[in-house]
Amino acid sequence: MEPTALLADDTRLAVLESYGILDTPPEKAFDDVVKLVSQLLDAPIAVVNLLARGRQWFKSEIGLGVREMPLDDSICKFALLEESRMVVPDTLEDPRFSCNPLVSGTPGLRFYAGQVLKTRDGVPLGTLCVLDTAPRPQGLTAQQEFALATLAQQVMSQIELRKALVDQQALIAQQAAAQEALRQADRKKDEFLAMLAHELRNPLAPITSAAAILTNFKFDEAMVRRASAIISRQASHMTSLIDDLLDVSRVTRGKVELELVELDIRDVVADAVEQVRPLVERHGHTLDLRLAPGQAIVSGDCKRLVQVVANMLSNAAKYTPDGGRIDVALDIGPDTGADTVALTVRDNGIGMTPELIGHAFELFSQGAQGLDRSQGGLGIGLALVKSLVQLHGGSVSAESGGTGMGSTFHMTLPLAARSTPRCEDQRGGAGERQAPALRVGIVDDNQDAAVTLALFLEANGHTVTVAHSAGAALAGFPAFAPDVCLLDIGLPDMNGFELARTLHGGGAARPVLIAVTGYAQDKDRDAALAAGFDALLAKPVSLDTLNAVLARAGRRRSLAAPLTPPVPA
Template sequence: MLSSSLYESVFNSSTIGNALLSPTPEATILAVNDAFLKGSSRRREELIGVSVFKAFPGNPDDREDTGEMALRNSLVRVLETRKPDSLPAQRYPIRIALPDGEENYEERFWSAVNTPVFDQDGEIVCISHTATDVTEQERAVTALRESEKRFRALTNAAADVVYRMNPDWTQLHQLQGHGFLKDTVEPDHSWLEEYIPPEDQELVKKGMHKAIRDRTIYELEHRVRRVDGTYGWALSRAVPMFDAAGEIYEWIGAASDITERKQVEEKLKDANRHKDEFLAMLAHELRNPLAPIGAAAELLQMASVDEARVRQTSQIIGRQVSHMSHLIDDLLDVSRVTRGLVTLEKAPLDIRHILMDAVEQVTPLIRARGHHLALHLPPNTTMVTGDKKRLVQVIANLLNNAAKYTQEHGNIELRADVQASRVLIAVIDNGIGMAPEVAARAFDLFSQAERTSDRASGGLGLGLALVKSLVELHGGTVTCESRGIGKGSRFMVCLPLSSVRGDRDRPHETDSDNQLMSNSLRVMVVDDNVDAAAMLAMLLEASGHQVVVEHRPGRALERARKAPPQIFLLDIGLPDMDGNALAQRLRAQPETAHSVLVAITGYGQERDREKAFAAGFDHHLVKPIDTKELYKILAKINKA
């Protein structure tokens, strides 16, 4: 065994600073060697018998000084585990005396090991605390880290990738990726597979073989695999380096990141393609109505054309001219909106009136295709600020779009929901739907969705672009989504609510209309078209009237006897019994003999009007009905 004097000699002569600490929470310093005194710049009499935490306190003004806490935790671990515990490169500033007598803290880093020392009974008698000053090493590491950080920032800011190739391009000697490509510092034989996507490898091979053969500059645009694993585009140029014998000993190259430029080029190509498709579509759409117009003109030149044929021919011409007018209106509208030439005539509006007017516009198309339209309106007045004509146009375009791309007898839903400071208007259909890439560009100009390969639904694909522009002019947004082909579509318009009170928005402002709003009428709507009847009923209910709806003439007669309405709105083309016959029955039964009867019909010729009046009708309105005319009729009834 070592004698105590020999142990003390070894302890004091060690070049590693060492202090013996008591195994207590205070960790009193029992002994220190010369190396410890030199490293801490202290005298032995200052330390012996003093807690190590008092002798070397933490700096209360230094938030990053965690050295004292780390040492305390380490000593606790030694006592609990009875095993040595290491503290590598721990920041522990120490207090030093300045020449002027003041004290300050000097930043130091220590690599320490705390080791339990046992007596012959296995009890811990002290803890050996060895501490090596590693401040200079840590500062060197920090300086190197900062240097590398600055270098990386510099290389990332550089525009071009720099690389070196061997003479036959089989080995990449070095590549500085500058944040665009992965750096290579060792020779790489598999660079082609590592940096170039498979579809561009043959192109790159041809380029480099030509440069080697011609002993000239290599220059090529190609795709590359970027640092993050995605693909980008690079313009690569490399020049051959010749030795004294005129042989190529190396290629020095630089590559520029042209990904953004290529993306812009692709967008321009797409825009040009969409423009060409649009022009072809426009020609197709204009030729369609021109064909029947031309045929009609030839027919009218024939001497043997009778009156019925002339009438039929003129109707065909009228419809086709109307169709062409709509196409031209769409073109002009989009042109004006995109050039900022549209001026909105904004006013406080009840969104319910906007939706009902839009439904009224598209009702003929919806009826023609046998769609079921579900309409969900807010129960209370919901005010927005906008141009009534343009907002009606937005919703009508969306409904028209849904009707065109929904198979016959399909379902369309129009709903408005109020959320905090906005109103959400949704047009939902169970039609043919869209692929994700089509939905993403649904509102782009010149982008009629290729949802029907034969374009049987017609149109120029401008309606949705116009919708987006008009909604944004109103400070709103519009989105489109579809779960895929055959799974329908959803268009969502979001408009900010107006702070104006609802009583400032009246859709009809004449004295008679104000009288109408204050007096409720009992109304019965009879129409076998469920959607049309529901829409008309909601329109009347929104004006304060009590409305009942029936779809069968027999049920209408029975219900009218029990609770006679003041006014009937009757469709003419009813099943089992047409509207004229129903009117005669209503006039014949005492309960409804004096009720007001209004014909709501698609038959608008003079003989149709005469037949209706002969059957007992008081008024005759042609679908789609003029709501202002209907309001006038109701107002007169209120005054009677």
């Protein structure tokens, strides 16, 4: 190998860089070795020479008066081709060096001896060398060779020791950072659990109170409607919190599957605004929309993108004092960069510190909260926003002028050429939710859950029978002949999977089997389909989703393919 090729070798240079010794100040341990080798070999010039990219750098030197020289004039670069040592008795008689300016000119180097400095893995980094302005036809004596080799080992030991100390310091720093990260994670976990307890207790209080009102015999119809509305609203809020938690779990495990269609992002913004409008109106905010003209077609999951924009708007509404202003701007194409659409949500709310901006999109990250927790939320909304936007090939960022200066959130998505249905087509039409009268069998050992579900179905014109165990269902369902069976999975005597297989194997025309369960992860859905279920709905059941599934069951009494409603997981 030519010296130039060896010296330019990226692997060798990377190893040298990893030692962190280049361009460091003089150190006594190296200076002492250079002085000693100069004395023992009676040489006016002695150098610890490290050969870097384009230069030779001297960790320690005597007789040169400089810390580096160009690599082109290096004699040492030839030493790196040797196994251990290179000795040149007279440089003028060696064709490699006779024209070297350091030989033919000042300082007139005539003798060279260099011991290669190698790592434990055999990678050459440089040399410990001595030079003289007079030739030495006899080269080095055996004693001098031993001294040069031994002192070179000492130099390499110092280099290795120095690297070990640097690595140890870096490891200690990493361990300290990791411990601090664990402390921060533990603190965030404790804060999150406290937030979760608070957020779940909040809706439980009005639900409990409303339920107590309904059990009082002194009430009128208006009171019943009001109490029922409270229960429905607060239960929906709890469901939303739980869905957010499950979404976080799916995102962190990489289990989110997008149903991509090409849709107009303006429809997404409109849906999100409608979702957040009650919150905006409750706080008395002014919401100003500025949407660029023309279509803004992106390839995305309508439900998830609405979730993203709604989270951004909710965040602005919650952290802006009453009577504030929220501006929403949608820019397309040339205004945002080629083939992109950009959504900006700007508020004049409480703002963010630089530290908070740096953590705004991390899980469980929120600004300082008082004991009243007036802002609410679990601190996971913006983390979901970032993850879902990235899944769509986009990006999201935040900025703020500081505390009290408001906040601005930017989202960008790649544009797509529209060729498939728009967002409202992806959701399905209203006719999908109109279910004909059916005979429905319910199996759930939770009597309250079974009865309330039966009451809802009966109020919608269905005929319902309820069983609280698998045995009761197998005894009573054949005479009832249900069109649809809603089965809990965690039954005491026979689990829902076994019950489904039994019902599926009956002689009569089998009913549509729908699992209604708290076990609603991907593996549970797969197990349900394998057991013969046509669909799986997660508790608490979305009544709109249930109606949609029942509507399909009514139109397709004998299904050839499973029903596939949205399944929280």
